[in-house]
Amino acid sequence: MTPPPAARHRTASEQVGSALLDAAQAVLDREGLSAVSVRAVASEAGVAPMGVYNRFQNKDGLLIALATRAFGALKDAVGTGDPVEDPLGRFREGCRAYRTFALRYPQQYRLMFTGVESLASPSPAAEHGSATLQVLVDTIDVAVQQGILRTEPVQAAQVVWNAIHGAVSLELANLHVTLKRHGFDPAETYDRMLEVLIDGLR
Amino acid sequence: MTPPPAARHRTASEQVGSALLDAAQAVLDREGLSAVSVRAVASEAGVAPMGVYNRFQNKDGLLIALATRAFGALKDAVGTGDPVEDPLGRFREGCRAYRTFALRYPQQYRLMFTGVESLASPSPAAEHGSATLQVLVDTIDVAVQQGILRTEPVQAAQVVWNAIHGAVSLELANLHVTLKRHGFDPAETYDRMLEVLIDGLR
DNA sequence: TGTTCTAGAGAACGTTGTTCTACAGAGTTC
DNA sequence: GAACTCTGTAGAACAACGTTCTCTAGAACA
Structure with a gap:
């Protein structure tokens, strides 16, 4: 039958x-x-x-939409650069949230920055990554206004983004092996890095 | 016929x-x-x-061999961490060589860090990336021995690697658009970043 | 010349992204 | 209720891919 x-x-x-x-x-x-x-x-x-x-439109379009959604989630996680009493605290908090997001959603983080190659049109990262950068700019700007940091906010924000994106990317690629072999904790190293950056920006 | x-x-x-x-x-x-x-x-x-x-063995094996070769070339480009009179100069020189390599061979750089996903065995980056890290460790160690920097070399080297890898990755992903829009040069920003790191490590 | 090793040629298979055709579900209009 | 319109589903087809397999033949050696 x-x-x-x-x-x-x-x-x-x-x-x-x-x-x-x-x-x-x-x-x-x-x-x-x-x-x-x-x-x-x-x-x-x-x-x-x-x-x-x-x-x-095609598979890439789906991946781009997915990455766009992830960028939105990252921006939400990082918080805002609104003026606060403790801008450096906000800065640290936002940077930690960045790492937490990436470690919690490693596949999404990878997709966001390397998952879609689009040569003709801007990549999703180029279009949406700047929102996260802008939070950094705003946060650093507040600290500069309060005389805590002496730096140009846009360039400094890019420097910070370089570092945290690099830290998270190498960690996701399991490239903290030497660090761990010497007994260092990745989270503590990340915090140490933030302090190095802050010291260097004073 | x-x-x-x-x-x-x-x-x-x-x-x-x-x-x-x-x-x-x-x-x-x-x-x-x-x-x-x-x-x-x-x-x-x-x-x-x-x-x-x-x-x-398979396509991945070929890519791994290719990435391994690229890692060797990167290490050669970066130079050594042998003792020199001007360790910070050597440091800057090596970091610049790192960026130069990545910008000259963007596809190879991408392959090295994100091109091969190997979950069962260590990725090529994990196996060979540490050679580059070791150069950083040695370079920083020389500066520490000479009292120029005050930091633990392994952790500091990881911090530096985070930053330069992040800088180069974001640049290759065309994520310096905001920076450029504000009139900043990526190479100059990279150098600025190195100085921020050095200042933060004193 | 015969034997052994192994690279080239080619086919086959399952999977993938994509395109196309036919069908049918859902909603609207008369 | 019937006819029509819109559009999502089912399924087929195609080229390309990674991989595996079989057969042939080039190269080296005895």
């Missing part, structure tokens, strides 16, 4: 995009970027693979 | 490995990592695709 054809399931149009994004994020977090294929994501979302092309 | 079968060309055994490596490097430098396929590399090398499997 031939089994009846499988009933077709149809997701409401407004939900296909978010279903695909949620699914892509789940697959990414669970199995890494190499497992994020169009079919795997569509299957995870319970929609047809063509949905990726209908909604995001 | 059927054309005669193409004459078979056979590369000497000792040369297949290096021919594949040279070819892979050429394809990588010219077209980026996504163009480095087994067939493309074999074709570029004038050998059969099976050569990749005969010599490097």
Whole structure:
């Protein structure tokens, strides 16, 4: 007896995009970027693979949307550069939140900075990374206004971003082995780095 | 009239490995990592695709060998941490050489740190990156011995590596747009960063 | 010349990203 | 309710990829 054809399931149009994004994020977090294929994501979302092309133009479009979402989450995690009484405390807090996010969502962090190669149009990192940089600029600016730091905020913010992005990237790439072999804790080293930067910016 | 079968060309055994490596490097430098396929590399090398499997076990093995070679080149570029009269000069010189290498061979730099995901065995970066770190450790150690810097060399070297790797990575990812928009030069910012680090390590 | 080693040629397989066609679910209009 | 429109699903097809396998033949050696 031939089994009846499988009933077709149809997701409401407004939900296909978010279903695909949620699914892509789940697959990414669970199995890494190499497992994020169009079919795997569509299957995870319970929609047809063509949905990726209908909604995001192609696979890269999906990854870009995913990275964009992650950048938003990072910016939320880092907080704001609004004026506070203790700008250096805010600075440290924001930088730590940056690292915490990356360690909690390593696959997303990798996707954000190296997952999508787009030569024709600006990469998602170029478009959205500046929001995080702006928080750094604002935070440093407050400290400068209060005379705590003596530096030009934009360039200093870039220097700080260089350092924290590098720290997190090397840690995610398991490149703190020598450090650990000498008995140093990565989190403590990260804090030490922040203090070095602050001292260098006075 | 059927054309005669193409004459078979056979590369000497000792040369297949290096021919594949040279070819892979050429394809990588010219077209980026996504163009480095087994067939493309074999074709570029004038050998059969099976050569990749005969010599490097699989594609990843080839990429690992390529990254290993690049790490060697980077270490050569950075120079040594031998004692010199002007350790901070040596430090700056080595850090600049690091950036110069990455900007000259962006695709290789990307391959070195993010091109091969190996979960079971240590990544090429983990195995070979420490040679570069050791140069930093030695350089900083000389400065410490001479009383110029006051810091623990291993942790400080990791901090410096964080910063320069981050700087170079963000630059390669075109994430210096805000900086440039404010009229800052990336090379000058890199030097500024080195000075911030040195000041913070005194 | 015969034997051994091994690289080249080519095919095959499963998977991937992408495109295309046909079908059908859902909503709207008459 | 029937017809029409919009659009998501199912499935096929294609080229390319990484990989494995088989057969042939080039190279070296005895």
